[in-house]
Amino acid sequence: MNKIKIGIIGMGRMGITHFSIINSHPQVDIIAVADTSKITLDLLKKYVSGLQVFKDYKELIETARPDAIIVCTPPSLHFDICKLAFKNNIHVFAEKPFTADVNQAKSLMEMFASKNLINQVGYVNRFNDVFITVKKYIENGLIGEIIRFKSEMFSCTVAKKEQTESWRSHVGNGSGAVYEIAAHAIDLVDYIIGKPDKIVGTSMNKFLSKNVEDIVSSTFIYKNGCSGTIYVNWSDTSYRKPANKLELFGLKGKILADQHGMKIFLNDDDSKSGYKKGWNTVYITDIFTPVPFYVRGNEFTRQLYHFADSIIAGGKAGICTFVDGYNVQYIMDQLFIDAKKNSIK
Amino acid sequence: MDKIDKIVFGDNQFFGINHMSQEKAQQLSEKFFDINNIYKVYDLAFKNGIEAVMLNSNDRAKEICKHFCENKKTHGHLAWYPSIPYPHKYANLVNEKGIFPAINDVLFSNNSALGVLGMVVKGGKAVISKDAIELMKMLVDMEVKIYKGLDVKVVFLQNIVVDLILGYGIKDVFYEYCEYIRKKYNALPGLITQNMPYLKAKLEEWGIEEVVICSSINKIGYLMSPDIPSYMESIQNNDSSKYQLMAMSTLASGAIRATEAYEFINSLNIQSVVFGASSEKNIQETISLIKL
Numbered sequence: 001m002n003k004i005k006i007g008i009i010g011m012g013r014m015g016i017t018h019f020s021i022i023n024s025h026p027q028v029d030i031i032a033v034a035d036t037s038k039i040t041l042d043l044l045k046k047y048v049s050g051l052q053v054f055k056d057y058k059e060l061i062e063t064a065r066p067d068a069i070i071v072c073t074p075p076s077l078h079f080d081i082c083k084l085a086f087k088n089n090i091h092v093f094a095e096k097p098f099t100a101d102v103n104q105a106k107s108l109m110e111m112f113a114s115k116n117l118i119n120q121v122g123y124v125n126r127f128n129d130v131f132i133t134v135k136k137y138i139e140n141g142l143i144g145e146i147i148r149f150k151s152e153m154f155s156c157t158v159a160k161k162e163q164t165e166s167w168r169s170h171v172g173n174g175s176g177a178v179y180e181i182a183a184h185a186i187d188l189v190d191y192i193i194g195k196p197d198k199i200v201g202t203s204m205n206k207f208l209s210k211n212v213e214d215i216v217s218s219t220f221i222y223k224n225g226c227s228g229t230i231y232v233n234w235s236d237t238s239y240r241k242p243a244n245k246l247e248l249f250g251l252k253g254k255i256l257a258d259q260h261g262m263k264i265f266l267n268d269d270d271s272k273s274g275y276k277k278g279w280n281t282v283y284i285t286d287i288f289t290p291v292p293f294y295v296r297g298n299e300f301t302r303q304l305y306h307f308a309d310s311i312i313a314g315g316k317a318g319i320c321t322f323v324d325g326y327n328v329q330y331i332m333d334q335l336f337i338d339a340k341k342n343s344i345k
Numbered sequence: 346m347d348k349i350d351k352i353v354f355g356d357n358q359f360f361g362i363n364h365m366s367q368e369k370a371q372q373l374s375e376k377f378f379d380i381n382n383i384y385k386v387y388d389l390a391f392k393n394g395i396e397a398v399m400l401n402s403n404d405r406a407k408e409i410c411k412h413f414c415e416n417k418k419t420h421g422h423l424a425w426y427p428s429i430p431y432p433h434k435y436a437n438l439v440n441e442k443g444i445f446p447a448i449n450d451v452l453f454s455n456n457s458a459l460g461v462l463g464m465v466v467k468g469g470k471a472v473i474s475k476d477a478i479e480l481m482k483m484l485v486d487m488e489v490k491i492y493k494g495l496d497v498k499v500v501f502l503q504n505i506v507v508d509l510i511l512g513y514g515i516k517d518v519f520y521e522y523c524e525y526i527r528k529k530y531n532a533l534p535g536l537i538t539q540n541m542p543y544l545k546a547k548l549e550e551w552g553i554e555e556v557v558i559c560s561s562i563n564k565i566g567y568l569m570s571p572d573i574p575s576y577m578e579s580i581q582n583n584d585s586s587k588y589q590l591m592a593m594s595t596l597a598s599g600a601i602r603a604t605e606a607y608e609f610i611n612s613l614n615i616q617s618v619v620f621g622a623s624s625e626k627n628i629q630e631t632i633s634l635i636k637l
Contacts, residue, residue, distance in 0.1 A: 020512025024543075043477055047515045240433060285567050285600035294539035294570040295508045303569075 003029040004311050007066035009057045009081055010073035011035040011044070014095050014122070016044030018070050022292035022304045027312055032064035038156070053262035057081055061088055068118070068311055070304075071095060076176025079104040086111050091118040093307045097332065098325030099175030099185045109322040120312045121325030122304070123187040125244060125259075127299040127306065129288045134246065134257050135192050142273055143266070144252030147191055147226030153185040155242035157234040162210050179334050181242070182232040187328045188246055189220065190229065193329050196220035202338035210236045218335055220298055259297075260284045346555040347533060349499060349614070350397035351637045354390045354424055355621035359383050360403055362383050373623070380408060389418070389625045394630055397498070399426040399619050404434070407491045414494040417504075419497070427620075428537060429488035429500040478521045485525060499557050500526045501535035511544055516551045523553055533557050540570045542579035545588060554587040559619065561594035564601050564609045568594055580613050591617040603627075607634035 004027060011033050022028050032052040035041055041053040043234040054060040054302035057077075059067070061084050068091035071081050078099045085092045092112070098121045099105045112119040125131045138146065157180065161218055178271050189196070217231040246257045253266040291301035377383050383405075387398070387401050400406050406427075413420050489500060502522060508519050523534035534556050538544045541560035548556060561568035562576065583590060592615050595601045596606045610618060611634075618635050622628045 017509065020509045023512050023514065047477060047517065048513060271375060283598070283600060285565060285597050290566055290570055291571050292571045293508075293512065293543065294568070295512055296505065 002127065003027050003067075004067045004308060005029050006068050006070060006308075007032040007034070007060050007064055008070045008072065009034045009060060010071060010077075010095075011040050012072060015070070015072035018072060018304060021295050022070070022308060025308050027061050028298075028308050031066055032060050034060040036283050037121055051289045058084060059092065061085060066090060068092070068307070070307075074100075075099070075179060076100040076172060078174075079108065081107050083111070086115065088116065089115070089117065091305070091307075093120045093122065094325065095122040095260070096124075096187075096325070096328075097174050097179040098322065098329050100172060100328075102329045102333035105322075105326040108306040109326040112322050115314070118307065119317065119322040120307045120310070121320050121322060121328075122243065122303065123184065123191075123320050123324065123328065124297075124299045124303050125184055126190050126191055126320045126324075127296060128284075129257055129284060130193070130262055131188060131244075131246070132255055133287050134177040134217050134248070134255060136261060137255065137264075137273070138192055138248065138250075140272065142253070142264070142270060142275070143248065143250030146193060146226050146248055146250045148226070148249040149189065150231070151185040151189050152245040153181050153233045153242065154232070154236040154245075155181055155234050156237045157181065157242070158208050158214060159235065159237050160177065165247055170211055176209070177214050177218050177232055177234040178335055181234040182216050182230060182333060182335070183328055184242075184244060185230050185232050185329050187324070188244060189230065190324065190331065192246070192248070192329050193220075193226065193228065194222070196331065197223045199331065199338050201342070203333045203342055204339045213234040215344045216229065216335065216339070217267060218338065220331075222323055223336075346586065346589065347498070349426075349533065349557055349591065350424055352395065352632060353397040353591070353617060353619040354387075354395045354566065354591070354633055355399045355619045356401055357419050358407070358621040358623045359386070360401070360582050364379040364577075365462055368597055370589075375453050376623070380405065380412075383409065386623050386628075390622075391423075393625070393628050393630070395628070396425060399501070400429060400492075401428045401431055401503070402488045403431040403490060406431075408423040410491045410493075410495060416496075422500040423496065423546070425492055425497045426501060426535070426553050427489060427492045427497060428503055428535075430484065430503060430506065431488075432503060432505045451490050468488060478517060481518060481522065482525055482529075485522070486529075489530060497530060497532045499533045499535040500530055501557070501559060504539050504560075507536045507544065507547045508540055510537065511540060511547065512598065514547070516547075516553075519548065520553055523556055527555075534588075535559060535591075539568050541590075542571070542575040545579055547581040548588070556587075557589045557591060559593055562590075562592035562610065562613070562615065563595050563597040564606060566601065567597035577613075580615065583614055585614070589616040591615070591619055593619045595620060601632055603630055607631070607636075611636045 006022060006028055008019055015102045019030060023030050025282050032054060033044055034054040034057040044051055045053050066198060069085055069093060071078055075097045078094050081095060082092050198221040200219050200221060204213035205215040206213050208214050214235045219227060221227045221345045224270050243258055256263045261283045264275055266275055266277050269277050291298045293301055318330040358373055400409060406557060526532055526534040536544060536556060537559045539561060541558060545558060566573040580590060592610055594602060595610055615637060620631050622631055
């Protein structure tokens with residue numbers, strides 16, 4: 001069969017990584033990239049033979065005519081790019097956060113639902129071996145009905161007082177600890193627990209960034225009686241790498257999980273899983289599945305291969321669609337509304 | 346090609362790196378916050394026969410290199426296996442400024458006056474001609490600078506860089522890196538990868554030989570892409586005069602017992618093992634188990 005033709009829009013850190021990963025897929029041909037940096041385009045043109053480069057994404061879409069695009073621009077540009085892709089019947093993988101505006105996210109979700117186009121958002125934890133396993137255990141009732149949860153994320157993305165201006169420093173571009181970091185912690189809640197019915201007690205701190213928040217916390221409440229908190233800090237220099245921490249407390253036990261493993265406490269032996277009453281430890285080495293090509297973690301390869309394979313299979317993308325992207329966007333929007341309400345003038 | 350050491354002492358244990366557990370990583374990071382605790386472990390390793398050291402060019406490597414340079418009388422026989430770059434040094438800058446301004450910053454802001462002068466001249470040229478190879482050489486020089494005065498045997502490029510460029514399939518970068526390490530540093534070029542069979546196949550296709558390839562090799566296939574059978578085939582058919590293979594993550598972050606792990610390793614056509622440990626018992630045990 002013919003290879004699928006992919007274009008990548010935005011060759012920053014994620015665009016550069018995604019190129020390397022998906023270029024290894026035997027049925028994918030990366031035909032074009034678009035970026036505003038001339039240096040980046042010149043370098044790619046020089047070292048990657050046959051690659052078309054564009055300064056303008058519109059030109060990439062209309063001239064190179066890819067089957068699919070991977071969008072890694074600042075989030076505020078996602079809406080226009082996805083809309084143009086839709087008009088041209090192009091499958092879309094959009095990096096997270098999905099957009100910088102909840103109404104735009106809603107509109108894109110509805111738009112793509114009306115056509116048979118693969119649409120996926122880059123919430124990569126949904127492809128992590130540990131979190132996939134946690135989800136399976138919760139669905140199988142290993143720790144019973146969830147009463148309470150805690151979803152945290154820490155990184156040292158912004159490690160010192162902001163000096164230079166970039167797209168990350170402005171509100172409205174889709175930057176800040178909520179869009180960039182909390183998005184992952186929220187998506188894990190949406191993935192494993194579901195969308196909350198009410199959001200309360202949100203507060204945000206700004207101490208290194210000039211215009212956007214560095215720390216955020218909030219409480220999610222559900223009609224069924226479940227509730228939980230999120231706490232996120234993107235200026236925590238004690239973390240060398242970004243880390244998600246998830247704690248789930250259920251009627252039959254609890255699970256503490258991060259990207260590398262989990263601890264399970266059970267009130268009784270569970271014959272189905274083989275886990276014993278008391279503490280059980282599950283390491284990534286117990287549950288990992290290998291990927292065809294590794295660049296920066298199995299989950300990154302798995303998510304892009306899922307996108308390409310969904311296109312090749314001619315079906316609908318099953319994991320992390322624009323519906324999921326919208327859900328997270330909606331929750332983030334509620335966080336900002338709630339935080340504003342709670343601030344003391 | 347010069348033969349590499351059969352056993353190389355690694356450094357992940359010192360710098361809060363543990364692929365399996367953030368908690369364990371944190372404990373180790375606390376223990377080795379005092380650099381003297383690092384030197385104590387090195388001394389235990391040397392006492393038990395270690396003569397080769399792999400050291401990543403991270404924040405603390407400079408001080409460690411200086412220490413061993415100053416103690417050449419007792420430690421002059423050691424062979425050094427630097428691995429470059431320290432990716433997290435760049436990660437934050439890239440987040441803040443974008444990739445090229447970040448490289449610019451690393452090259453031109455954090456050097457001694459003399460270093461800056463040389464690099465600006467070279468760098469000016471590199472930027473004008475948009476020559477990634479020149480840029481790469483400058484970055485290599487900057488990273489390798491701290492090992493000056495030590496007996497450097499292999500200069501490894503970290504997997505985050507190797508596998509990224511491998512994905513793009515850019516032969517020139519690999520070719521030029523290997524040539525540069527051989528000519529400028531009189532050392533063997535080394536490539537760390539999580540995709541060993543694919544990398545080796547590409548190097549063979551490109552005619553790039555006499556390279557040391559370091560990759561995770563363990564019984565359970567952890568961090569071995571695409572799979573165990575591909576590794577077994579690639580290792581079995583390897584001509585060690587062209588590619589010397591070094592195994593890392595042999596215990597898969599502790600998932601495999603040492604006896605079992607090295608029984609497997611010893612049965613393979615592998616030239617070297619890099620391992621990290623922080624207790625004398627584990628160091629002794631590992632050394633006694635490796636029989637290549």
